[in-house]
Amino acid sequence: MSQTFAIGIGGAAGQGVATPGDILALLFSRRGLHLNAYNAYQSIIRGGHTFLTIRTGVDEVRSVGDGIDLLIPLNQDTMDRHLRLLTAGGACIYNSDSIKPGAAAEGVQLCALPVSTLADISRNKVAQNTLALGAALSMMGVGFSVLEGVFEAQFGRKGESVVKENTDIARAGYDYATANFKPFAKPLPMTDNRYAVLSGNAAMAMGGAAAGVKFYCAYPMSPSTGVLHWMASHGRKAGILVRQVEDEIGVINMAIGASHGGVRSMCATSGGGFALMTEGLGLSAMAEIPVVAINCMRAGPSTGVPTKTEQGDLWQALGAAFGDFPRVIAAPLDIGDCFTLMPEIFNITDKFQCPGIVLCDLLLAEGRLSVKPALLDFNPPIDRGELITSNGDAHDEYLRYKITPSGVSPRAIPGIPGFMHVVSSDEHEENGVLISDEYTNHAKRRAMMEKRMRKMEGIEAAVPPPVLEGPADADVTLIGWGSTDGTIKEAREQLAEQGITTNQLQIRWLVPLHGDAIVDILSKSKHTIIVENNYSGQFARYLRSETSFVADGHIRKYDGEPFMPHHIVEAVREQLAGTTTVSVPTHEVMV
Amino acid sequence: MATINITAPKPMVMADLKGKVDPDWCPGCGDYGVLAAVQKALVELQIPNHQVATVSGIGCSSNFPGFINTYGMHTLHGRSLPVASGLKLANHELTVLVTGGDGDGFGIGCGHFVHAMRRNINLNYFVLDNQVYGLTTGQTSPTSRIGMKTKSNPYGNGDTPVNPITLALSAGATFVGRGFSGDQKHLTELIKSAIQHKGFSFLDIFSPCVTYNHDNTFQWFRPRVKKLEDNPEYDATNWVAAMEKATLWGEEIPIGKFYESTEVPTLEQTEPVLDAGPLIGRDLHIAPDVARKFVEELM
Numbered sequence: 001m002s003q004t005f006a007i008g009i010g011g012a013a014g015q016g017v018a019t020p021g022d023i024l025a026l027l028f029s030r031r032g033l034h035l036n037a038y039n040a041y042q043s044i045i046r047g048g049h050t051f052l053t054i055r056t057g058v059d060e061v062r063s064v065g066d067g068i069d070l071l072i073p074l075n076q077d078t079m080d081r082h083l084r085l086l087t088a089g090g091a092c093i094y095n096s097d098s099i100k101p102g103a104a105a106e107g108v109q110l111c112a113l114p115v116s117t118l119a120d121i122s123r124n125k126v127a128q129n130t131l132a133l134g135a136a137l138s139m140m141g142v143g144f145s146v147l148e149g150v151f152e153a154q155f156g157r158k159g160e161s162v163v164k165e166n167t168d169i170a171r172a173g174y175d176y177a178t179a180n181f182k183p184f185a186k187p188l189p190m191t192d193n194r195y196a197v198l199s200g201n202a203a204m205a206m207g208g209a210a211a212g213v214k215f216y217c218a219y220p221m222s223p224s225t226g227v228l229h230w231m232a233s234h235g236r237k238a239g240i241l242v243r244q245v246e247d248e249i250g251v252i253n254m255a256i257g258a259s260h261g262g263v264r265s266m267c268a269t270s271g272g273g274f275a276l277m278t279e280g281l282g283l284s285a286m287a288e289i290p291v292v293a294i295n296c297m298r299a300g301p302s303t304g305v306p307t308k309t310e311q312g313d314l315w316q317a318l319g320a321a322f323g324d325f326p327r328v329i330a331a332p333l334d335i336g337d338c339f340t341l342m343p344e345i346f347n348i349t350d351k352f353q354c355p356g357i358v359l360c361d362l363l364l365a366e367g368r369l370s371v372k373p374a375l376l377d378f379n380p381p382i383d384r385g386e387l388i389t390s391n392g393d394a395h396d397e398y399l400r401y402k403i404t405p406s407g408v409s410p411r412a413i414p415g416i417p418g419f420m421h422v423v424s425s426d427e428h429e430e431n432g433v434l435i436s437d438e439y440t441n442h443a444k445r446r447a448m449m450e451k452r453m454r455k456m457e458g459i460e461a462a463v464p465p466p467v468l469e470g471p472a473d474a475d476v477t478l479i480g481w482g483s484t485d486g487t488i489k490e491a492r493e494q495l496a497e498q499g500i501t502t503n504q505l506q507i508r509w510l511v512p513l514h515g516d517a518i519v520d521i522l523s524k525s526k527h528t529i530i531v532e533n534n535y536s537g538q539f540a541r542y543l544r545s546e547t548s549f550v551a552d553g554h555i556r557k558y559d560g561e562p563f564m565p566h567h568i569v570e571a572v573r574e575q576l577a578g579t580t581t582v583s584v585p586t587h588e589v590m591v
Numbered sequence: 592m593a594t595i596n597i598t599a600p601k602p603m604v605m606a607d608l609k610g611k612v613d614p615d616w617c618p619g620c621g622d623y624g625v626l627a628a629v630q631k632a633l634v635e636l637q638i639p640n641h642q643v644a645t646v647s648g649i650g651c652s653s654n655f656p657g658f659i660n661t662y663g664m665h666t667l668h669g670r671s672l673p674v675a676s677g678l679k680l681a682n683h684e685l686t687v688l689v690t691g692g693d694g695d696g697f698g699i700g701c702g703h704f705v706h707a708m709r710r711n712i713n714l715n716y717f718v719l720d721n722q723v724y725g726l727t728t729g730q731t732s733p734t735s736r737i738g739m740k741t742k743s744n745p746y747g748n749g750d751t752p753v754n755p756i757t758l759a760l761s762a763g764a765t766f767v768g769r770g771f772s773g774d775q776k777h778l779t780e781l782i783k784s785a786i787q788h789k790g791f792s793f794l795d796i797f798s799p800c801v802t803y804n805h806d807n808t809f810q811w812f813r814p815r816v817k818k819l820e821d822n823p824e825y826d827a828t829n830w831v832a833a834m835e836k837a838t839l840w841g842e843e844i845p846i847g848k849f850y851e852s853t854e855v856p857t858l859e860q861t862e863p864v865l866d867a868g869p870l871i872g873r874d875l876h877i878a879p880d881v882a883r884k885f886v887e888e889l890m
Contacts, residue, residue, distance in 0.1 A: 029890060196889035206885060212875030215681060234885060238877050241680055241864045246706040250673040253666065257646070257677025260664060261685075262871035265677065283667050283674075373890065378882035382875050389872070413871065414662035414678065415685055417641040422611075422656045422663030425649070433611050434657060434665070 004057035005188060006065050007136065008082060009129075010591075011074030014046040016126040019154070020072070020133050021052040025197045026150045028056040029370050031142070032191030036061040036486070037368040040561065040591035043222070043306045049077055051591045054368075058189050061370070062334070062486030066566045069184065070139070072132045073099060081589055083108075089185060093135050093177075095128040111135065111181045118172045127169050134173025141187025144174050196373045200338040200364035201226025201268075203376075204294055207342030208266045209238045210378045215258035215265040217243040217251050219273055222306045223362040224296035227268040248273035252280030252293060260289045260423065262389065262413035264346055268294035271313050272303065274320070281355045282321030285452070287423040288401065288411070290349035292342075294358040296365040299560045308560025309362035311482060311533040314510065314542060317357045326352060326407075326455040328463075329511040331359040331482030335369035337508070343380035348462055351385035352455045353411055359510065361533070363562045364483045388412035388419060399430040403447055407454030456512065463509045465517035470503030476572055477525035479551065481507035481539050484531050484563060491568035500572065507539070515547040522549055529553040529575060531568060537582075553581040561587045603637055605630055610658040621798030621809070622652050624772035625719050629688065630659060631775075632782040638686050645688045646675035648695035651726045652719035652798065655690040669700030672707040675714055682869045683713065683859040686786060693720040697733035697753045708762040711790045712858040717782070718755065718793075719772075721800035722807050729803035739806055755795040756837035756849055760830065765790035767833065767850040771816050772798045773809050777846065784848060790857050797846075812844070819847030827851050 007024060011017050021037065028035045033056045041050035053064040071092040073079040076099050083092055088107025096112035104110055113135060119127035137147060147170055148163075155162045198206070205227045208216065216235065218228040228244065235242035241258075245251045248269050255265040269277065274295040284291045297313045299305035317329050328348050332338045338360060349356035388410050400421040402409040409430075412419035422432040427445055435441045435448075468477075470492065480488045485506045492502040505521055507513075522528055528551040530540045535558040543549050553575040557563055563585065571583030608630040616622045633643060643661035647653035649668035656663030662685075666674045675689045696704050696718045707714065723741060724730040730743035733753040740747050759767045766788040770778040778796065785792035797816070799809050819825050819836065826832055833850035859865050867873070877885070 194890055196886050198889045209877055214870040214873060215677065236863055237881050239864060239867070239873055241862060241870055245673065246702055249670065250703055250706065253670040253673035254677035257674035258681040261678040261681025263681045279667055280670070373886050376886050378877045414644045415642055415682055420641055420660060420662055422665055424665040425667055426665060431611060
């Protein structure tokens, strides 16, 4: 990866960390730079410690990286926690009225802003943030004028006076820094590209809208609530009916009801809500009504750590609901993929009339990424499968669950003459009549089980197997799934610089897994290491259960924070040295 | 297989509403009377059966959709209302009937019951209330009387029974009534009014269980039920009067329409997204100018 620049802004919740973060994101993207941002925070509305890292560069920025170039602590706590991590060439801009710097490493520039002399802090409570922002621009070698347009976008709604007040304060910070602080060695570059910046939650919501979702419902649950927020604020423009429902049991069942009515329906939650949805997923499978449920994983079990990330719900998704039934499970690889995946999974669930689960996690759901606007394609291919929406010609008795070679039976939506039928959560025969009541017909039960499960063959054919990235003869094969893609890629670049060649097998479709293709790839690998954000190696266990494949080593993290590239680099090195086969990197800073 | 001819519309008769199979309820079960009354109401209202969906949960009475020839959904225990709500919102031109028992609606599904009423979504919820769990062979239900002995409460139920009528009134249902399977004519009229009401209609229908409830039998109800319609002074638009009547239990048990408000808009009416008609049949793609704005706001 080419040169990047990372800024860390930290303070207590409610101190206004988000606003400078939003402003910087807009500023970078309008400068034609890519960015990747992640906010580490706690389940508290006021107080605590929240630390936003925003990293930018000319090329795609795949993770928030390993270090900070510029630290902006909004309180003493942030200064105390993070200053020690700055290295030579870095800088820290702080309010010298209220914050005392600690011991900084050699070559770190401490930039004291006399906030009360530069701005009227009785009028503007967040003056220190705006001054720091102005100062940062100066030091990054960014002209001031760009900020005015960004302020207009950020504060324009609040009126011209607010824009002007903020502009004046930022100007004071900018000028003070120009006069007193040393600029960074390399000014922030600029390109003619323009990027869209979005969170994974917004991406999944927009991806759903692009897929033709017309009904969205949810119960608020971190870190998935952003999907609901996007849907709620855009649904009316997009013709999507959005409902907040009493609980996740109601959510999944309402989504299934709407889907049976003939519209594409989606819902999102996190582990606890997903647990409540599981019986409904079984209904979707049994009644053969497609539905897509997103699980933005957070650290569990139980209420767990609501604002921290984990990939700990794989087995919950694999085993969601009792009984055997066809399902699709996919994990988006990055925030752009959160968008792209949605139309794909909708096409599959519609075609095969089964539940689809999107296993996202907090890292992607609440992280932010710049993407090329063209990636957000609102005109993707839509395949609704065998859906009967009008009465057409006279026909034989309609069999909702007709036994077919593919296992898929044409699905009529209610309201059409001549296709009346009952869909059922009880086992049923081809015409929908229950077989469970008066007598249980084992032959019919077996035929219906086999019909439903046959759909897995079609699903497997519809989903591509994973592809190995990197040289086939690499020293190490890193295997990950979902959101770890970018961090693993970046770790591989660092390893390459250190003379260790790697390739990578990143799993996007978890069900169907394409186990044979995976084993075919991995059997040629020299040293296999599975990287995942959980305690027990959930994917490693899954891969073993499906294929008998056992990896040589494992890198796991379950402290609530995502991997940083150097965690993987160091773990690979220690495993190649033979020190261990299970590495659990330590997160260096408390956030 | 029979060829289905769908070209010639003709008046719908009772035979058109006969399900693919006959009910498997116990002989003498109250549910037969409710099924007949629902079928009769649909015939009298002449709502084409392909425009009707019957959605149920799980339990004896929840087998209802299989016994009536409409579109049907036999869902999960307690979940009929959210499923029916989703279906109604996807295609609000459908007449959606929701059927189930007291355990399904007031026990496991009670949360959904309260919230569905708050929304005033135009559903017709008919609870076939037999005050006992039948399909699981006779346990206490949320409407079982205090002292009632069942397999799960052999020493007698000690929990205060749910009063479905006061619960519905307080949760905001805009049509609240009570019927009795033993009075077909009255029940049919009540069901017709409920279906014609725009908004959430709730009917608690006494549907005695002849196998597991030996306390609240047809014989027990018959002398006690008194029709609200027989009292010319009763004003069903008066919510307070409805609450008062709803608390009566014992020698006199009111049946009929307790309450109806036509002033509260339905969810379908207040939801602007539905102004353009049902969600089904819409262009799945977002209009290009709208999509462009969605992306531009991220830049």
